[in-house]
Amino acid sequence: MTFNGWKEVVLEEVSYYGDEKIPSAEVTLDNYISTENMLPNKSGVGMASGLPTTKSVRRYKKGDILLSNIRPYFKKIWFATKNGGCSNDVLVIKNKDEKELDKKYLYYTLLQDNFFDYVTATSKGTKMPRGDKSAIMNYGIMLPPLNEQKAIASILSAFDEKIETNNQINEKLEEMAQALFKHWFVDFEFPNENGKPYKSSGGEMVESELGMIPKGWEVKTINDISSEIITGKTPSTKEKENFGGNIPFVKIPDMHGKVYVEKTETYLSEKGAVKNKIVPKNSIMVSCIATPGIVSLAGQSCQTNQQINTIINKDNKMCYFNFFSLRNLSDTIRTLGSSGSATLNLNKNQFSKIKIVVPPKEMTDKYFNVVDKIFETIYLNQKENLKLIELRDTLLPKLMSGEIRVPLDIETLAEQS
Structure with missing residues (x-):
C-alpha cells in the first residue's frame, strides 16, 4: 500500500557506501569506530579500547550511518554525531541527495528489525557471517x-x-x-x-603483597569476597523448549556499555534454566571468555552463559565496592585471559584467585x-x-x-x- 507522494525505492537509488580514507594518525580513542566498540541491539557506540594498526582507515562524517558488517544479527548501528575514522568491517552509508532523502529518516529506516533480519538472511559465511554489500543496497525502503x-x-x-x-x-x-x-x-x-x-x-600504612595498604585492611581473593562464583551454562539449543520463557539469559553482548543488565536478547524457559546457576539481583557479572573484563550488575534474577563468571556477594552491602573493584581489574582480567590461544579465556579457577585490597x-x-x-x-x-x-x-x-x-x-x- 502506498500513499500520495510516497514511493518505494531500493537503498542504492538514494544512498551509497563511503570509502574515503584518512591516515590512522588522525583518529583518536574518542572518534575511532570498530565492530568492537559498536554496541549491540542498536545501542550506538562506546569508547574504543585501542587504535588501529593499519596506515589508514575509512573516513566517516557527522550525519553518516555506520553499520557493523560482521555478525549483523548483533544489530550494531550508529548515526554519527561527529567526524572520525572506522575499520573496514564497518560500512559507512551516505545519502546521495539531501533534497530527496533526510539523513535521520534513512537512519530510522535502517534501525528497523526488518532491515537487520534482511541483512542477516542475505549475509555470507556461517561462523563469522558478513553482510552482503550488494544485497544491502538492494533493500527496499518507503520514501515519503x-x-x-x-x-x-x-x-x-x-x-x-x-x-x-x-x-x-x-x-x-x-x-x-x-x-x-x-x-x-x-x-x-x-x-x-x-x-x-x-x-x-x-x-598508618603497612606492607602487603599488593603494596602499601592502610593498617587493618587485608588482601583477599575474589573467592574470599564471594559466597559463590557461578560460571554460566547454555542449555541445548537443539531443544527449542529450553528458550522463550521469562528468565533473562545474559550473554556478553547484553553487558556492553551497561551498569545494570535488565533486558537480554535471549530468555530461558523453566525447562531450560539450571537450578544451581541462578544469579541474584546486584550480583557482579564478569566476562571471562572472548572479550574478558566487561563488568555489569545483574538488574534482576537471571542466568548467564558459560563465557561469564558471576560473583554472588557474600555481603550485599559490598556489591558496589565489588563492582568497581572488578571494573578496576578489567586490564588484569584481559591480561590473564590472553594465554596464547586465539580465543581469550580466563577460567573460573584463575578468576577466583585474583587478589584485591579489602x-x-x-x-x-x-x-x-x-x-x-x-x-x-x-x-x-x-x-x-x-x-x-x-x-x-x-x-x-x-x-x-x-x-x-x-x-x-x-x-x-x-x-x-
Missing part, C-alpha cells in the same frame, strides 16, 4: 515526501534525545560513584576518625550508604530507557509504512500504538 520524512524523524528523535539525556545523566552519576571509590579505596583518602583524608593526614566492613557499609541512591537512579534511568526504546520501536514500522501518518503529537502516537 521530504517534509514528511523530516516530521517522522523528528518524532522518533524525541525518544532518542530523552534516551541520550538519561545516558548522559547515568555517565555522570557513575563517574561520581567511581571517583569516590578511587578516593577512598585506591588513593586511601577515606575519612579517618576525625573526618580527614586518611593517607595524607598521616594514617577494607574493614564499616568502610564498605559507609560507601554503600553514600552511593546506593546513585545506583538506584542509574537503574531507574535504564528502566525508563527500555520503555522509551520499546515505544520507539513499536512506532517505527508504523510510521515508516504510513500506517500512522504525521504530523501528530507524541501523545496521540502513543495512544495509537
Whole structure:
C-alpha cells in the first residue's frame, strides 16, 4: 500500500557506501569506530579500547550511518554525531541527495528489525557471517515526501534525545560513584576518625603483597569476597523448549556499555534454566571468555552463559565496592585471559584467585550508604530507557509504512500504538 507522494525505492537509488580514507594518525580513542566498540541491539557506540594498526582507515562524517558488517544479527548501528575514522568491517552509508532523502529518516529506516533480519538472511559465511554489500543496497525502503520524512524523524528523535539525556545523566552519576571509590579505596583518602583524608593526614600504612595498604585492611581473593562464583551454562539449543520463557539469559553482548543488565536478547524457559546457576539481583557479572573484563550488575534474577563468571556477594552491602573493584581489574582480567590461544579465556579457577585490597566492613557499609541512591537512579534511568526504546520501536514500522501518518503529537502516537 502506498500513499500520495510516497514511493518505494531500493537503498542504492538514494544512498551509497563511503570509502574515503584518512591516515590512522588522525583518529583518536574518542572518534575511532570498530565492530568492537559498536554496541549491540542498536545501542550506538562506546569508547574504543585501542587504535588501529593499519596506515589508514575509512573516513566517516557527522550525519553518516555506520553499520557493523560482521555478525549483523548483533544489530550494531550508529548515526554519527561527529567526524572520525572506522575499520573496514564497518560500512559507512551516505545519502546521495539531501533534497530527496533526510539523513535521520534513512537512519530510522535502517534501525528497523526488518532491515537487520534482511541483512542477516542475505549475509555470507556461517561462523563469522558478513553482510552482503550488494544485497544491502538492494533493500527496499518507503520514501515519503521530504517534509514528511523530516516530521517522522523528528518524532522518533524525541525518544532518542530523552534516551541520550538519561545516558548522559547515568555517565555522570557513575563517574561520581567511581571517583569516590578511587578516593577512598585506591588513593586511601577515606575519612579517618576525625573526618580527614586518611593517607595524607598521616594514617598508618603497612606492607602487603599488593603494596602499601592502610593498617587493618587485608588482601583477599575474589573467592574470599564471594559466597559463590557461578560460571554460566547454555542449555541445548537443539531443544527449542529450553528458550522463550521469562528468565533473562545474559550473554556478553547484553553487558556492553551497561551498569545494570535488565533486558537480554535471549530468555530461558523453566525447562531450560539450571537450578544451581541462578544469579541474584546486584550480583557482579564478569566476562571471562572472548572479550574478558566487561563488568555489569545483574538488574534482576537471571542466568548467564558459560563465557561469564558471576560473583554472588557474600555481603550485599559490598556489591558496589565489588563492582568497581572488578571494573578496576578489567586490564588484569584481559591480561590473564590472553594465554596464547586465539580465543581469550580466563577460567573460573584463575578468576577466583585474583587478589584485591579489602577494607574493614564499616568502610564498605559507609560507601554503600553514600552511593546506593546513585545506583538506584542509574537503574531507574535504564528502566525508563527500555520503555522509551520499546515505544520507539513499536512506532517505527508504523510510521515508516504510513500506517500512522504525521504530523501528530507524541501523545496521540502513543495512544495509537
